[in-house]
Amino acid sequence: MVNPLEIKVERNKHKKTKPPQDQLGFGVHFTDHMFVMDYAQEKGWYHPRIVPYQPIVLDPAAKVFHYGQTIFEGLKAYRTGDGRTLLFRPQKNIERMNRSNERLSVPQLDEALFLSALQQLIAADQDWIPSGAGTSLYIRPFVIATQPALGVSPSEHYQFIIIMSPVGAYYPEGINPVKIFVEAEYVRAVIGGVGEAKTAGNYAAGLKAQEAAKELGYSQVLWLDGVHRTYIEEVGSMNVFFKINGTVLTPALNGSILDGITRSSMIQLLKHLDIPIEERMISIEELYEAGRNGTLEEAFGTGTAAVISPIGELSWKGEKLVIQDGQTGELSKKLYDTLTGIQKGSLADPFGWMVEVSETPSGVL
Amino acid sequence: MVNPLEIKVERNKHKKTKPPQDQLGFGVHFTDHMFVMDYAQEKGWYHPRIVPYQPIVLDPAAKVFHYGQTIFEGLKAYRTGDGRTLLFRPQKNIERMNRSNERLSVPQLDEALFLSALQQLIAADQDWIPSGAGTSLYIRPFVIATQPALGVSPSEHYQFIIIMSPVGAYYPEGINPVKIFVEAEYVRAVIGGVGEAKTAGNYAAGLKAQEAAKELGYSQVLWLDGVHRTYIEEVGSMNVFFKINGTVLTPALNGSILDGITRSSMIQLLKHLDIPIEERMISIEELYEAGRNGTLEEAFGTGTAAVISPIGELSWKGEKLVIQDGQTGELSKKLYDTLTGIQKGSLADPFGWMVEVSETPSGVL
Numbered sequence: 001m002v003n004p005l006e007i008k009v010e011r012n013k014h015k016k017t018k019p020p021q022d023q024l025g026f027g028v029h030f031t032d033h034m035f036v037m038d039y040a041q042e043k044g045w046y047h048p049r050i051v052p053y054q055p056i057v058l059d060p061a062a063k064v065f066h067y068g069q070t071i072f073e074g075l076k077a078y079r080t081g082d083g084r085t086l087l088f089r090p091q092k093n094i095e096r097m098n099r100s101n102e103r104l105s106v107p108q109l110d111e112a113l114f115l116s117a118l119q120q121l122i123a124a125d126q127d128w129i130p131s132g133a134g135t136s137l138y139i140r141p142f143v144i145a146t147q148p149a150l151g152v153s154p155s156e157h158y159q160f161i162i163i164m165s166p167v168g169a170y171y172p173e174g175i176n177p178v179k180i181f182v183e184a185e186y187v188r189a190v191i192g193g194v195g196e197a198k199t200a201g202n203y204a205a206g207l208k209a210q211e212a213a214k215e216l217g218y219s220q221v222l223w224l225d226g227v228h229r230t231y232i233e234e235v236g237s238m239n240v241f242f243k244i245n246g247t248v249l250t251p252a253l254n255g256s257i258l259d260g261i262t263r264s265s266m267i268q269l270l271k272h273l274d275i276p277i278e279e280r281m282i283s284i285e286e287l288y289e290a291g292r293n294g295t296l297e298e299a300f301g302t303g304t305a306a307v308i309s310p311i312g313e314l315s316w317k318g319e320k321l322v323i324q325d326g327q328t329g330e331l332s333k334k335l336y337d338t339l340t341g342i343q344k345g346s347l348a349d350p351f352g353w354m355v356e357v358s359e360t361p362s363g364v365l
Numbered sequence: 366m367v368n369p370l371e372i373k374v375e376r377n378k379h380k381k382t383k384p385p386q387d388q389l390g391f392g393v394h395f396t397d398h399m400f401v402m403d404y405a406q407e408k409g410w411y412h413p414r415i416v417p418y419q420p421i422v423l424d425p426a427a428k429v430f431h432y433g434q435t436i437f438e439g440l441k442a443y444r445t446g447d448g449r450t451l452l453f454r455p456q457k458n459i460e461r462m463n464r465s466n467e468r469l470s471v472p473q474l475d476e477a478l479f480l481s482a483l484q485q486l487i488a489a490d491q492d493w494i495p496s497g498a499g500t501s502l503y504i505r506p507f508v509i510a511t512q513p514a515l516g517v518s519p520s521e522h523y524q525f526i527i528i529m530s531p532v533g534a535y536y537p538e539g540i541n542p543v544k545i546f547v548e549a550e551y552v553r554a555v556i557g558g559v560g561e562a563k564t565a566g567n568y569a570a571g572l573k574a575q576e577a578a579k580e581l582g583y584s585q586v587l588w589l590d591g592v593h594r595t596y597i598e599e600v601g602s603m604n605v606f607f608k609i610n611g612t613v614l615t616p617a618l619n620g621s622i623l624d625g626i627t628r629s630s631m632i633q634l635l636k637h638l639d640i641p642i643e644e645r646m647i648s649i650e651e652l653y654e655a656g657r658n659g660t661l662e663e664a665f666g667t668g669t670a671a672v673i674s675p676i677g678e679l680s681w682k683g684e685k686l687v688i689q690d691g692q693t694g695e696l697s698k699k700l701y702d703t704l705t706g707i708q709k710g711s712l713a714d715p716f717g718w719m720v721e722v723s724e725t726p727s728g729v730l
Contacts, residue, residue, distance in 0.1 A: 027426065053425070056424075057421075065437075105573055140431070200565070208468060
């Protein structure tokens with residue numbers, strides 16, 4: 001096991017100019033440093049280091065290019081009004097990354113080292129954390145298979161890398177409701193597959209449907225299950241919730257749906273607020289029926305990037321369903337304000353979700 | 366459109382030492398040159414070039430690392446007894462690559478340029494083509510998404526690369542029958558997904574099952590369909606054929622099975638030999654029933670890497686099925702000898718499959 005104290009740091013002497021806080025976009029600007037650690041079958045993970053942000057240099061036969069053995073995570077650090085830095089439930093991302101690693105035959109990461117790497121990297125680039133409304137520092141840990149060999153088998157070499165990007169809102173529309181296309185032709189994932197894992201192929205598989213939906217004026221795709229083409233799974237980069245007749249419903253985890261951290265936090269928050277919440281199978285027919293008979297009160301997606309996105313309209317096989325007159329519902333607004341308030345440190349955190357990042361963690365920088 | 370004559374060539378001045386022909390392995394040694402071409406949304410594909418084999422240098426945010434937008438192909442060049450170089454049906458790989466590109470929202474490649482790139486690259490490294498029995502030059506064209514941006518959307522930048530590797534037999538066992546584990550828990554692909562495309566995520570999705578099978582002593586996994594878990598789809602890197610009661614059966618293409626070039630060649634060859642061949646749905650129950658009642662005469666997989674692999678044993682839910690006493694069947698042997706004979710130029714090619722590579726194509730090298 002690698003000792004977290006042994007993370008070597010090479011300071012970047014050529015700091016970049018930071019973009020204006022109102023022109024951050026999502027994932028297009030990157031900070032001055034990155035974390036890198038190597039893996040070799042014969043010695044495990046080794047040489048953890050913080051280095052200047054720099055290109056990855058790989059043999060063209062590296063397995064990641066050919067067989068997609070790669071895992072990623074996404075989480076955010078927030079700058080509070082009083083200047084502290086808070087991470088939202090990093091332990092959950094660390095645990096999920098190791099579950100994804102397990103599914104994709106990638107070696108497990110040491111949890112303490114992972115957390116320490118996050119803390120130290122954020123401390124090194126803390127002047128990159130934006131403070132404006134809706135902004136945060138998006139953190140992208142990922143593992144890639146680096147062995148240069150074309151046989152189809154788990155790689156014997158990997159790199160674990162963390163990069164960071166100051167971001168504005170994921171959707172240019174912000175908290176305004178999005179229009180979602182219910183996909184009837186393409187399938188994202190199926191039980192027995194890798195839908196539950198945060199791995200590259202799941203996202204590549206969704207691009208075609210997403211492009212087609214965009215052309216029709218929809219921001220994202222709502223996926224149905226691959227077996228019956230009936231049960232609601234998730235939106236491209238979000239889990240989904242529906243408020244029907246006073247009760248909030250969300251698809252139960254089944255192995256092909258991402259176990260979203262914002263999703264599980266939302267369930268906890270709803271219970272805390274004494275709002276009925278059910279995790280179960282939801283058919284698209286049931287949802288449309290509720291829409292037609294007026295009991296579908298609100299719909300929203302949850303994810304790290306967007307936090308909460310109200311859904312104002314669905315389209316399924318040519319039938320449009322306008323929800324809450326296309327406006328943001330009361331509950332969606334309340335949940336968004338509560339969760340982002342906790343994340344930004346302006347509201348109390350009764351759940352113990354936020355982890356403070358020290359400016360100088362474990363005597364390293 | 367890029368003019369094939371405009372492929373720039375930078376000769377490698379530091380040629381590697383070639384490995385002995387009996388120690389080639391599969392996809393571990395690479396030749397002295399590679400082909401590279403760039404794509405930018407605003408100008409299309411540009412700057413086609415043959416350069417010394419060298420690392421790929423990418424921003425850590427390059428989309429290929431995160432969202433798996435990548436396509437590959439695999440084909441082989443053979444050295445004939447009289448010193449000529451033959452490619453096996455390259456046009457089929459080029460067409461399939463563009464079908465995969467379409468499915469994964471990757472821009473189309475110009476077919477003439479692609480073929481010319483293959484020819485010129487092979488000519489540049491023709492001293493790398495091995496001549497021994499079972500050897501060939503394995504060619505791996507691939508496209509990777511290179512735009513450094515973390516939003517989930519098709520990349521605006523790509524690289525198209527071709528690398529080449531002198532190879533021995535894919536299976537160390539050679540033409541000896543392999544043992545295959547019929548997968549009942551994990552699923553590779555489902556109709557509506559990307560199973561038909563030659564994209565990285567399909568292979569990553571199969572690693573876990575493959576590892577589990579290996580631990581039980583099986584070389585590969587036979588996938589069943591993701592909806593009914595009943596119909597035979599394909600083996601990890603091969604399509605499959607079964608001879609039952611004198612008729613050869615192979616699963617019909619359904620969108621989740623790879624449209625194998627060796628598969629379609631095999632069908633053509635069987636028809637040429639007047640051997641009954643049917644493409645249709647085959648349930649694992651039907652196969653096992655044929656095995657139990659003695660009508661399952663032979664089984665084999667087909668693929669570019671292994672050409673033909675006889676299957677000597679299956680295991681499904683704990684029930685073992687030994688085929689042809691675990692020996693190579695007469696038909697498997699005949700098909701293997703015929704196809705490899707055509708590929709190596711020692712047998713006549715009545716189908717017009719082989720394309721000769723000129724030593725100095727289109728006045729470039």
